[in-house]
Amino acid sequence: MKGFRDFILRGNVIDLAVAVVIGAAFTAIVNAIVNAVINPAIGALFNAETLNEALPVTIPTTSGGEATLFFGAVIGAAINFVIVAAVVYFVLVLPVNKLRERQAAKKGIAEEEAGPTETQLLAEIRDLLAAKQ
Template identity: 45%
Template structure:
């Protein structure tokens, strides 16, 4: 590969990394990894002991046997407890991400949009109000005895 091709490849890679979507994705992965540790701690420290009050503290111990007997590695076992644990971890992760990230960001963006609309609406009202004031001034001048036209200005409307 020539030096020119290496430079263009490097520039292309650099441009790819600097695009907003890639940076946002990298931040999401790092935040997701941090939340995963928190959620795993919540499941192990709170959810599993609560489940353990009615059974075992390790959800992986819940299973069903499809064969006549399941001892050790013999028999066909369905490990539905591990599926339940993973589902709970997924639900908790989703709830944490939604309530701590998505919902506040949605509310923030909605407030920003409302402020923007309010500013735009205020500008329109001011323009309309100024136009109305000018019309009132014109009407007052006409009512005071003028025709509304001045010979110096010609017959412009």
């Protein structure tokens, strides 16, 4: 039981739990904007009430009926994903990265310089081997 308690009280687990809760709440806001504003606006371009009803394709079924595919719903889901990803990046990830950079600068921790790439090392070895011959 002590190991479980230590695991739960570890900072990463609590941060992850907070992120999931905030993400779920924020997703509801983004979904509302997409469904109430963006989807109807784009749906109007395709002469549909919403994007979910846009770009219908009707195909015959084996039983003699018809099935309708709504490709607009897929486009709407893709737009929703891009908007959520952009907002998460610009509202959460980018500010946190900047904050970490500032904290590291205050502590005097400089970013490590990137070493030579594999290609550069291979070129140096080639040049050294050519110079020996």
